Amino acid sequence: MTVQMKGQKMLLGGQWVGRDEVIEVRDPQDNSLIDTVPVASKDDAILCIEEAKEGAKIAASIPVHERIRIIQSAANYIEENKDKFAYMIAREGSKTIREAEKETARCIQTLRISAEEARRIQGETIPFDQMPGSENRVGYYYRFPIGIIAAITPFNDPLNLVAHKVGPAIASGNAIIVKPASVTPLSALMLAEAFEQAGLPPKVLSVITGHGSEIGDILVTHPDIRMISFTGGVEAGEKIIRKAGLKKISMELGSNSPVIVLDDANLEDAVESSISGAFWAAGQNCLGVQRIYVQENIWDDFRDSFVTRTQEYRVGDKQMRETDMGPLINEKEAIRVEKMVNEAIEKGAVLLTGGKRNGAFYSPTVLTNVPDECKLAKEEIFGPVVLLYPISDLDEAIQKANSVEYGLQAGIFTKDIDKAQKAIAQLDVGGIMINDSSDYRIDAMPFGGVKKSGLGREGIKFAIQEMTEPKVVCFKLTNQQL
Numbered sequence: 001m002t003v004q005m006k007g008q009k010m011l012l013g014g015q016w017v018g019r020d021e022v023i024e025v026r027d028p029q030d031n032s033l034i035d036t037v038p039v040a041s042k043d044d045a046i047l048c049i050e051e052a053k054e055g056a057k058i059a060a061s062i063p064v065h066e067r068i069r070i071i072q073s074a075a076n077y078i079e080e081n082k083d084k085f086a087y088m089i090a091r092e093g094s095k096t097i098r099e100a101e102k103e104t105a106r107c108i109q110t111l112r113i114s115a116e117e118a119r120r121i122q123g124e125t126i127p128f129d130q131m132p133g134s135e136n137r138v139g140y141y142y143r144f145p146i147g148i149i150a151a152i153t154p155f156n157d158p159l160n161l162v163a164h165k166v167g168p169a170i171a172s173g174n175a176i177i178v179k180p181a182s183v184t185p186l187s188a189l190m191l192a193e194a195f196e197q198a199g200l201p202p203k204v205l206s207v208i209t210g211h212g213s214e215i216g217d218i219l220v221t222h223p224d225i226r227m228i229s230f231t232g233g234v235e236a237g238e239k240i241i242r243k244a245g246l247k248k249i250s251m252e253l254g255s256n257s258p259v260i261v262l263d264d265a266n267l268e269d270a271v272e273s274s275i276s277g278a279f280w281a282a283g284q285n286c287l288g289v290q291r292i293y294v295q296e297n298i299w300d301d302f303r304d305s306f307v308t309r310t311q312e313y314r315v316g317d318k319q320m321r322e323t324d325m326g327p328l329i330n331e332k333e334a335i336r337v338e339k340m341v342n343e344a345i346e347k348g349a350v351l352l353t354g355g356k357r358n359g360a361f362y363s364p365t366v367l368t369n370v371p372d373e374c375k376l377a378k379e380e381i382f383g384p385v386v387l388l389y390p391i392s393d394l395d396e397a398i399q400k401a402n403s404v405e406y407g408l409q410a411g412i413f414t415k416d417i418d419k420a421q422k423a424i425a426q427l428d429v430g431g432i433m434i435n436d437s438s439d440y441r442i443d444a445m446p447f448g449g450v451k452k453s454g455l456g457r458e459g460i461k462f463a464i465q466e467m468t469e470p471k472v473v474c475f476k477l478t479n480q481q482l
């Protein structure tokens with residue numbers, strides 16, 4: 001399928017512009033050239049922000065009913081062209097076509113929720129006469145847009161995670177500058193095209209392409225940027241926070257997600273849900289199942305079933321419908337995962353299946369007996385690798401699940417409501433799924449983590465809260481008004 005691309009153009013200050021210097025966007029599966037995008041200069045980033053200042057005034061002046069129409073129209077456009085959007089996600093990224101179709105459907109849902117939430121940005125009246133001397137006053141607060149938002153997004157969900165920033169920004173009357181991942185910028189440019197077709201006024205949305213650390217620095221440090229909405233790895237996140245200065249910050253970072261399987265669990269559900277959660281998007285998934293703590297009296301059954309299902313997972317051409325898992329985003333990432341696995345094996349880990357690399361492909365891999373000091377055990381793998389651990393009881397599972405520096409989401413499989421409640425209370429995470437793996441999310445729920453997994457929450461309504469400020473209004477009434 002050929003997709004008519006903007007080609008060497010980015011959306012900067014309401015204009016589609018090209019640059020002599022370009023970045024090649026290549027298919028991770030065969031390194032074939034898909035398209036090129038411009039390398040924005042620091043001056044381009046500064047110009048983009050200057051134009052976005054006008055865009056912010058325009059965005060704030062768009063009436064809510066028009067914001068709703070624009071966002072719904074963009075969602076309709078994506079729905080009418082869903083095969084092209086899914087094709088591009090699978091082409092420039094490493095998702096299979098079926099995974100890409102699901103991401104496209106979620107993006108449409110994300111935008112429709114954004115349109116709904118545009119009508120729910122409300123304030124409250126405040127009874128001001130609460131103290132002696134404060135009589136004869138009435139007032140309220142309402143939420144207003146903050147201005148220009150810089151959105152910096154990762155490679156693994158190149159469409160929906162951009163929509164999670166653009167949708168709420170437009171719904172709340174802000175201007176937004178998106179800097180997509182340099183390896184998967186094309187889906188973000190297609191999203192910008194959807195909003196252009198929908199009649200979004202120029203300069204409200206910009207998509208600037210280039211090297212993250214270069215133009216990203218301008219976006220992060222510029223005084224006219226009022227909020228940084230970052231989704232990516234903790235290393236980049238920490239660099240951004242150190243440079244940002246006094247700005248609103250949203251950080252959706254990495255994870256090392258645990259799942260607990262107790263002996264009263266539905267074993268088939270636990271296996272199937274954890275297989276999907278572990279190997280979705282070749283493990284390049286912030287919610288990906290990385291550690292599974294299995295109660296020892298069901299250890300053999302779970303381990304054998306999980307390994308068997310892992311071996312049945314079909315790795316291959318991501319554009320083929322029968323494929324379950326494609327490559328990682330590039331060979332460098334696959335080599336990074338391979339090194340983490342080999343380090344663990346050298347230190348005594350037991351490989352139960354997988355552990356094989358072929359270029360950017362890395363086979364679905366399961367290990368046990370991984371020493372705690374290994375990178376594989378304590379860091380984010382961001383690849384198709386799962387660690388199994390036997391545990392004696394829930395207390396041990398919770399202690400071990402909490403023993404890493406991340407806390408995004410966790411899963412627990414049990415029929416015992418008391419044990420589920422204990423896990424809810426004691427697991428140090430942003431979300432816990434009962435009888436689902438850690439990899440469960442709907443786009444409307446509050447989403448984000450604790451510790452090194454991030455700051456703040458996304459999930460449309462929650463993103464809108466971060467993208468708006470309350471403004472208090474108080475009227476002192478004159479005698480004739482009383």
Ligand SMILES: NC(=O)c1ccc[n+]([C@@H]2O[C@H](COP(=O)([O-])OP(=O)(O)OC[C@H]3O[C@@H](n4cnc5c(N)ncnc54)[C@H](O)[C@@H]3O)[C@@H](O)[C@H]2O)c1
Nearest residue numbers: 153154155180181212213216232233236252253254255286
């Ligand atoms: N919590 C979440 O919602 C969530 C969702 C998806 C991915 N992630 C995380 O993202 C990571 C994988 O994505 P990635 O490899 O694209 O992440 P990354 O951190 O390498 O890059 C993310 C974005 O930041 C830009 N960037 C990198 N360094 C920068 C800097 N110094 N200043 C400004 N911008 C900079 C990149 O160009 C890219 O656009 C994983 O850690 C994953 O867990 C988290």
Ligand SMILES: O=C[C@H](O)CS(=O)(=O)O
Nearest residue numbers: 156157284285286287441
């Ligand atoms: O990679 C992290 C994503 O935010 C998870 S999801 O694709 O949004 O569920």
